[in-house]
Amino acid sequence: MELKGSIVALVTPFKNGKVDENSLRNLIKWHLQAGTHGILVLGTTGEAVTINKEERKKIMEVALEEAKGKVPLIVGTGTNNTSVTLEYTKMAEEMGFDYALLVTPYYNKPTQNGLYEHYSYIAKNTKIPLILYNVPGRTSVNLLPETTANLAQIENIVAIKEACGDIKQVTEVIMKVPKNFTVLSGDDFTAYATIMLGGKGVISVAANIMPKEMAELMEKSLKGNVLEAQELNLKLYPLYKALFIETNPVPAKFALWLMGKIETPEVRPPLCKLSEASLEQLKKILKENYNLI
Numbered sequence: 001m002e003l004k005g006s007i008v009a010l011v012t013p014f015k016n017g018k019v020d021e022n023s024l025r026n027l028i029k030w031h032l033q034a035g036t037h038g039i040l041v042l043g044t045t046g047e048a049v050t051i052n053k054e055e056r057k058k059i060m061e062v063a064l065e066e067a068k069g070k071v072p073l074i075v076g077t078g079t080n081n082t083s084v085t086l087e088y089t090k091m092a093e094e095m096g097f098d099y100a101l102l103v104t105p106y107y108n109k110p111t112q113n114g115l116y117e118h119y120s121y122i123a124k125n126t127k128i129p130l131i132l133y134n135v136p137g138r139t140s141v142n143l144l145p146e147t148t149a150n151l152a153q154i155e156n157i158v159a160i161k162e163a164c165g166d167i168k169q170v171t172e173v174i175m176k177v178p179k180n181f182t183v184l185s186g187d188d189f190t191a192y193a194t195i196m197l198g199g200k201g202v203i204s205v206a207a208n209i210m211p212k213e214m215a216e217l218m219e220k221s222l223k224g225n226v227l228e229a230q231e232l233n234l235k236l237y238p239l240y241k242a243l244f245i246e247t248n249p250v251p252a253k254f255a256l257w258l259m260g261k262i263e264t265p266e267v268r269p270p271l272c273k274l275s276e277a278s279l280e281q282l283k284k285i286l287k288e289n290y291n292l293i
Contacts, residue, residue, distance in 0.1 A: 001072040001098055003131070003159055003182045004200040004222065005037030006214040008207035009045035011249050011256065012059060014266035019055050021062055023262045027208075028066040030261065034211035037201065037218065038072040039063060043101060044138060045205055045249040048076045050268040056088070060095055068096065074203075078103035078133060082118050086125055093128040101131045101161060101203075106139035112147045123154045130156055135163040135186055145169060149176035161186040161203045167193055174198045188214075188240040192233040195221040205243050206236060208252045209259070210290065242285040245278045247271060254279060255286060258293045 008031055013023035031039060041063045042048040042056060051059070060075055067073055077088035077100040085102060092100045104110075105118055123130055132151060134143040142164060151157050160177075162170050163186025170190065174183050174197055184201050185194035191202035195218070207214040213236060220229035243251045250267055254274045257265035265273065274282065286292040 001038075003038065003072055003099065003184065005218040006035075006207050006211070007038035007040055007072070007074065007184065007201060007203045008036050008211060008214075009040050009043045009203050009205055011208055011253055011262070012042070012046040012048075012051065013253075013256075013262040013264070014268065015264050017266070019051075019059060020263060021058065024059065024062050025066055027256075027261060028063060031207075031211050032067060032070055035215040036071065036207055036211045037215060038074060038203075039067055040074040040076065040101060040203055042076040043074075043133075043203070044076075044103070044135065045208070045252065046076065047249065047268055047271070049079075057091070057095075060092070060097070064096060072098045074099040074101050074131065076101045076103065076133075078105070080105040080108050082121060085118075086122055089122055089126050089128065089130070093126055097128065099129045099131050099159075100126075101133050103133040103135060104139045104141050104143050106141070109141055112144055115141070115143055116147055116150060119151050119157065120154060123151075123156050127156060129158045131184075132157065132160040133163070133186065134160060137163070137165065145172040145176050148173050152177040152181040158182060159184060162194070162199075163187050165190060167197070170194055170199070171197055188236070188243075192217065192221055192229055195229075196226070205248055205252055206239050208249075209239060209243070209255050209286075209292070210236065238285050238289050242282050245281055246274055250274050251278065251282055254282060255292075258283065258286060 013020035136142040159182035183199040185191040
């Protein structure tokens with residue numbers, strides 16, 4: 001299934017410290033009804049680093065049961081340990097996911113050669129299509145365009161989620177990779193611009209809150225309806241900002257809770273609940289700009 005359009009980086013709902021399976025199912029159903037073009041579970045927004053292996057398997061099973069064959073299904077399998085990344089990626093392959101998303105190894109700070117060795121090792125030992133994930137603001141390492149282009153030559157490395165936030169770098173990636181290699185924005189702020197440069201869509205936080213509108217934005221952009229897409233992008237801009245008033249996914253979870261889409265806005269430590277000041281700011285934007293609460 002083709003990777004394009006609005007792909008939601010889905011939150012993982014919790015209740016009393018456990019994965020809230022019912023809310024997770026309802027969120028996936030809502031996204032399918034709203035026209036979301038793809039679903040990613042266990043990404044950064046899904047708090048993957050605080051989810052154990054048993055919970056991981058259950059979340060993956062729920063996603064497959066609800067959405068397999070309906071939209072592209074992606075699961076985050078990247079860690080800062082190459083052997084664990086391979087284990088999780090093989091798990092995704094065996095369970096039947098369409099793609100695996102592999103964040104650059106965080107904390108270790110590998111060189112570009114180290115990044116190439118990490119990704120090529122995973123690719124050589126699996127067959128599932130792989131999506132590179134570059135988010136230097138989270139990982140402290142930047143996957144450079146030259147390295148991305150080299151990795152794009154490997155058959156089952158098929159795409160990148162580029163969350164560098166630098167349009168110049170996005171441009172260079174698009175110029176250097178093969179035509180059949182998919183470039184996706186990893187930032188809602190740069191999604192419209194990325195498509196204008198030749199990208200194919202976004203893996204989106206904002207789609208958690210306004211899935212229909214994010215899908216429309218991506219469809220208009222991909223069809224070349226520039227002015228309509230531009231207008232919608234500017235309309236959504238306050239939401240993009242609101243979802244990063246504190247660390248993602250905390251604002252997104254509180255927004256979904258305020259909208260009645262999840263039962264609790266729980267996040268796992270070391271994340272913590274939204275401050276009162278940020279909560280009031282979020283409420284104001286959701287109500288005054290979008291009439292969501």
